[in-house]
Amino acid sequence: MRPVRLILVAIATLVFSWQLAAAPAAAVDVDEAYRLIKINPAGETAVISNADLEHGKRLFNDTCSQCHMAGRTKTNPNITLRLEDLEGAEPPLDNVAALVDYANSPTSYDGELDLSDLHPSTKRADLWPEMRSYTQDDLRDIAGYILVQPKLQGYMWGGGKTVN
Known part of the structure; x- marks a missing residue:
């Protein structure tokens, strides 16, 4: 009798864990104050919708996190996706327009070198197939x-703790 019970428990555990894995991820629901972002170099701001934020998270995790896990930069750990590092780039990458421009045609941190052959970009989608289907909205x-x-x-x- 005992082996039958163990088998039933194992089957129930497998079914339950499969249901958890198959369940859709919880929708992103972030307060508007957190979703206020700088949209261009002039400092204009806008609030990104929860749906767009969720979409951006999915795309980032699918493609960008290969080299930017938790905001680190695999090829240069001295430069992260922290706001301070984005502000220090030339031109500053602390706004949506600049980051989109970078994804289209990346340059070195000092803005001097074209990195299209080294960093995924739409400019060189022939080298970076994951970028082929990305729209400007993406x-x-x-x-x-x-x-x-x-x-x-x-x-x-x-890395590091936020100052809240």
Whole structure:
């Protein structure tokens, strides 16, 4: 009798864990204050919708997180996706328009070198097939996610704790 019970428990556990894995991820629902982001170099701001934020998160996790896990930069750990690092780039990458421009045609941190052959971009989608299907709206959602994410975590992009 005991082996039958163990088998039933094992089957129930497998079915339950399969249902958890198959369940859709919880929808992103973030307060508007956290979703306020800078949209261009002039400092204009807008609130990204929860749907766009969720879409940006999914795309970031699918593609960008390969090299930017938790906001770190695999190829150069000294430069992260922290706002301070984004502000320090030339031109600053602390807004949606600049991040979209970067995804289209990336440059070095000092803005001097074209990195299209080294960093995924729409400019060189022939080298970066994951970028082929991304629209400008997709890139805007990813940029929005990059700018909002540090506000949502208990830590900043690239490690360390936020100052709240």
